[in-house]
Amino acid sequence: MTAQLLSPPALGESTLFRFATAGSVDDGKSTLVGRLLHDSKAILADQLDAVARTSADRGFGGANATGIQKIDLALLTDGLRAEREQGITIDVAYRYFATDRRSFVLADCPGHVQYTKNTVTGASTADAVVVLIDARKGVLEQTRRHLSVLRLLRVPHVLVAVNKIDLVDYSEDVFAGIEANVRQVGAELGLADVLVVPVSALEGDNVVAASPRTPWYAGPSLLEILETLATTDDLEGGLEPFRFPVQSVIRPQGALAPGLADDDGGLAFRDYRAYAGQVASGAIQVGERVTVLPSGRPTVVVGIDFAGTELQRAVAPQSVSLRLADDIDVARGDLIAAAGTFAETSQDLYGELCWLSPKPLREGAKVLIKHGSRTVQALVRVISGKLDLENFREQPASSLELNDIGSAQLRLASPLPVEAYARHRRTGAFLVIDPTDGNTLAAGLVREHPGDHEGERYSI
Amino acid sequence: MSTSTTIVSAGATSTADAAPADAAAAPNAALGVASGLTEPRAGLIEDQPRGEGAGAAFGAEAAPGAAPAGAAPTRLTSLDVLESEAIHIIREVVAEFERPALLFSGGKDSVLMLHLATKAFWPGRVPFPVLHVDTGHNFPEVIEFRDRTVERLGLRLVVGSVQEYIDRGELAERADGTRNPLQTVPLLDTIKINRFDAVFGGGRRDEDKARAKERILSLRDEFGQWDPRNQRPELWNLYNGRHTVGQHVRAFPISNWTELDVWRYIERERIELPGLYYAHEREVFARDGMWRAVGDVSQPRPEEQVVTKTVRYRTVGDMSCTGAVESAAADAAAVVVEVAASTLTERGATRADDRISEAAMEDRKKDGYF
Ligand SMILES: Nc1nc2c(ncn2[C@@H]2O[C@H](COP(=O)(O)OP(=O)(O)O)[C@@H](O)[C@H]2O)c(=O)[nH]1
Ligand SMILES: [Mg+2]
Numbered sequence: 001m002t003a004q005l006l007s008p009p010a011l012g013e014s015t016l017f018r019f020a021t022a023g024s025v026d027d028g029k030s031t032l033v034g035r036l037l038h039d040s041k042a043i044l045a046d047q048l049d050a051v052a053r054t055s056a057d058r059g060f061g062g063a064n065a066t067g068i069q070k071i072d073l074a075l076l077t078d079g080l081r082a083e084r085e086q087g088i089t090i091d092v093a094y095r096y097f098a099t100d101r102r103s104f105v106l107a108d109c110p111g112h113v114q115y116t117k118n119t120v121t122g123a124s125t126a127d128a129v130v131v132l133i134d135a136r137k138g139v140l141e142q143t144r145r146h147l148s149v150l151r152l153l154r155v156p157h158v159l160v161a162v163n164k165i166d167l168v169d170y171s172e173d174v175f176a177g178i179e180a181n182v183r184q185v186g187a188e189l190g191l192a193d194v195l196v197v198p199v200s201a202l203e204g205d206n207v208v209a210a211s212p213r214t215p216w217y218a219g220p221s222l223l224e225i226l227e228t229l230a231t232t233d234d235l236e237g238g239l240e241p242f243r244f245p246v247q248s249v250i251r252p253q254g255a256l257a258p259g260l261a262d263d264d265g266g267l268a269f270r271d272y273r274a275y276a277g278q279v280a281s282g283a284i285q286v287g288e289r290v291t292v293l294p295s296g297r298p299t300v301v302v303g304i305d306f307a308g309t310e311l312q313r314a315v316a317p318q319s320v321s322l323r324l325a326d327d328i329d330v331a332r333g334d335l336i337a338a339a340g341t342f343a344e345t346s347q348d349l350y351g352e353l354c355w356l357s358p359k360p361l362r363e364g365a366k367v368l369i370k371h372g373s374r375t376v377q378a379l380v381r382v383i384s385g386k387l388d389l390e391n392f393r394e395q396p397a398s399s400l401e402l403n404d405i406g407s408a409q410l411r412l413a414s415p416l417p418v419e420a421y422a423r424h425r426r427t428g429a430f431l432v433i434d435p436t437d438g439n440t441l442a443a444g445l446v447r448e449h450p451g452d453h454e455g456e457r458y459s460i
Numbered sequence: 461m462s463t464s465t466t467i468v469s470a471g472a473t474s475t476a477d478a479a480p481a482d483a484a485a486a487p488n489a490a491l492g493v494a495s496g497l498t499e500p501r502a503g504l505i506e507d508q509p510r511g512e513g514a515g516a517a518f519g520a521e522a523a524p525g526a527a528p529a530g531a532a533p534t535r536l537t538s539l540d541v542l543e544s545e546a547i548h549i550i551r552e553v554v555a556e557f558e559r560p561a562l563l564f565s566g567g568k569d570s571v572l573m574l575h576l577a578t579k580a581f582w583p584g585r586v587p588f589p590v591l592h593v594d595t596g597h598n599f600p601e602v603i604e605f606r607d608r609t610v611e612r613l614g615l616r617l618v619v620g621s622v623q624e625y626i627d628r629g630e631l632a633e634r635a636d637g638t639r640n641p642l643q644t645v646p647l648l649d650t651i652k653i654n655r656f657d658a659v660f661g662g663g664r665r666d667e668d669k670a671r672a673k674e675r676i677l678s679l680r681d682e683f684g685q686w687d688p689r690n691q692r693p694e695l696w697n698l699y700n701g702r703h704t705v706g707q708h709v710r711a712f713p714i715s716n717w718t719e720l721d722v723w724r725y726i727e728r729e730r731i732e733l734p735g736l737y738y739a740h741e742r743e744v745f746a747r748d749g750m751w752r753a754v755g756d757v758s759q760p761r762p763e764e765q766v767v768t769k770t771v772r773y774r775t776v777g778d779m780s781c782t783g784a785v786e787s788a789a790a791d792a793a794a795v796v797v798e799v800a801a802s803t804l805t806e807r808g809a810t811r812a813d814d815r816i817s818e819a820a821m822e823d824r825k826k827d828g829y830f
Binding site for chain 2: 014015016076091092093094096102103117120121124125233247248250251252255256257258260272277278305306307308315318332356370373426431433437438443
């Protein structure tokens with residue numbers, strides 16, 4: 001629900017921006033999210049009433065609190081009973097608000113036990129991540145870990161909110177010290193352009209509007225920054241080559257939509273055949289040459305259909321159907337790529353694995369890999385190491401445990417068109433799935449192929 | 461790793477709904493639908509010349525297949541992105557599950573989902589049946605709308621009837637008379653009898669704090685229960701629909717839409733809804749701070765005065781506990797303006813059952829509710 005600060009016509013033109021919060025327990029993530037929702041008028045009266053009642057039951061804010069101080073803003077996102085009872089966030093919560101420029105999808109990611117799982121989940125779809133730091137504590141080990149994970153996942157924008165600035169008397173010196181520290185860690189990790197903002201989630205300083213209590217901070221408020229950052233697709237649409245994982249073949253034959261079967265169109269559609277999917281990256285225009293992988297067959301896109309409208313061009317992340325010039329064998333799981341932009345498919349997969357399951361990974365394990373729209377069996381041949389998140393260096397390892405980020409070499413039952421995540425955010429990502437119970441075990445990032453390993457290959 | 465359980469999977473090919481009643485449908489993905497909702501398209505199969513693929517696209521900076529420099533950038537609005545995301549999810553579920561179905565009540569969110577499904581499989585038919593858990597406490601115009609829509613799109617309708625459970629003594633009428641909470645058992649039974657392995661729901665995360673925590677593909681165990689503390693991480697746009705025998709998945713393609721998004725999209729796409737979503741005159745009486753319609757299952761008490769008001773509904777459900785709001789919004793555009801300025805959520809404004817406690821929805825979801 002959104003704000004009355006917007007006029008509905010403008011909303012129709014607004015763009016979508018996804019961001020996540022990260023930080024340690026009690027840094028104030030939920031309070032910040034609640035503050036953003038509250039100040040952008042996304043919290044409606046009945047929701048606020050419910051939260052006010054629960055806050056009062058707990059005596060939140062104490063006897064002298066007035067107005068909004070009486071409301072525990074964290075309760076706006078801590079939606080599960082256990083969360084309210086324990087005063088912590090257990091699981092990623094998604095919230096929505098809008099300004100007249102943008103609609104926001106916000107993932108509030110909890111910082112405790114399963115922080116890697118939650119941060120990786122929230123960051124995987126985020127255009128930006130806001131990392132919170134408690135102004136009284138400064139940069140912690142956990143901050144470094146979060147920043148490392150964000151670097152690994154190549155989150156386009158990393159913002160650092162130095163929160164609870166009210167508790168350090170809005171001190172410029174404290175802020176400057178933390179900012180310098182953040183920049184140093186950012187430089188070590190190779191994170192460019194980290195924006196650092198002093199905020200009080202509780203009091204609202206620099207969250208939506210610039211605060212008079214931090215006259216020494218000349219930059220924009222957190223929300224102003226979020227309103228103007230480029231989205232992932234804005235940033236990469238012009239740079240990444242066209243990639244289109246085929247979800248299904250649309251070949252209705254007898255099963256035409258009723259409206260179409262009746263008239264002459266029925267005949268025209270009888271031989272209709274198109275490939276449905278979502279543009280993962282880049283753009284495609286009618287007439288462009290493409291290659292279908294893994295077969296490597298070249299062809300030309302002769303039509304781009306969207307629900308009865310013919311498009312000349314489609315860009316990420318549009319869901320469309322492509323018609324191809326040649327009658328070649330294309331099926332779910334194939335990848336249609338711009339011609340001349342794909343080297344080869346491979347049965348060897350080298351990847352970084354963010355291990356998200358309590359069940360450890362051992363060498364020799366059989367797993368499933370979901371990449372694009374294809375799922376294949378795989379054998380874990382070698383676990384070559386894991387990251388020491390303190391210094392971000394790889395150390396030897398032969399197994400991966402919950403929250404580890406390690407690298408492994410897998411042998412696939414059939415070849416996949418994989419490319420390095422470092423260059424292809426969308427097609428370089430995969431899931432590792434447990435074949436016995438179907439659970440998701442890891443988030444995978446394709447690594448550069450370290451050369452030819454023909455001699456080591458064997459079949460499974 | 462042991463192989464004690466069988467994965468009912470998730471193959472690489474798309475499979476049609478293979479219900480006995482659908483035996484006539486084409487075997488390979490009874491894709492297809494349509495609409496009347498989309499503009500007919502001209503010159504579909506015209507052979508296009510095999511040009512040198514818009515060679516202009518190969519700029520010095522941009523990779524081939526990337527947006528050509530100078531071409532007008534395609535600006536996608538938030539609605540375009542939400543639509544595209546929902547269609548991607550619907551297509552994934554249809555491709556990876558054997559027997560999907562879509563929860564269809566005639567309410568706006570389910571109508572929206574069905575509209576998205578028609579777009580996802582065009583020019584084919586929607587390749588799955590729709591499922592309605594009928595409380596028996598219906599607004600007649602909604603049931604009429606439901607049947608007309610099913611007919612128009614050539615769908616199969618499966619109904620689970622709360623009334624039949626009550627008649628057989630398998631469910632007891634509640635003291636407050638509302639039937640929304642009674643839908644869980646008929647829903648789970650209908651899923652089991654029809655062996656549905658994926659059920660599309662129109663749930664949105666902005667509706668409720670418990671829903672805000674639910675995944676887009678949400679696994680339900682053998683008892684249909686949701687375990688909020690043990691959910692699979694959902695990464696990128698890679699959805700994991702693996703499940704074992706007896707489990708099923710609820711899929712929520714419009715998870716990321718808000719009530720306002722839904723209305724703006726209904727306006728943009730000119731999607732038809734049951735008339736009670738728009739301003740109309742109705743005999744109502746005030747109860748619990750809402751306007752209740754006078755009807756068979758919703759009778760005023762002696763002290764409750766019946767008046768005629770111009771109202772509309774923000775949600776439609778069990779008529780006995782769904783309230784109307786006073787409104788002059790006669791079309792989708794007017795509703796968009798009204799929703800944008802509203803100070804109450806749709807559930808807070810019109811659902812008596814959701815006001816019961818902070819955890820009402822969470823508790824029902826854990827038991828297997830929508
Ligand atoms: N003084 C002050 N307290 C804050 C601020 N932000 C959060 N808090 C308090 O810090 C505690 C933890 O906040 P919460 O949002 O639950 O943290 P989370 O664990 O990161 O989600 C709560 O008691 C908040 O009221 C702030 O800016 N200033
Ligand atoms: Mg929290």
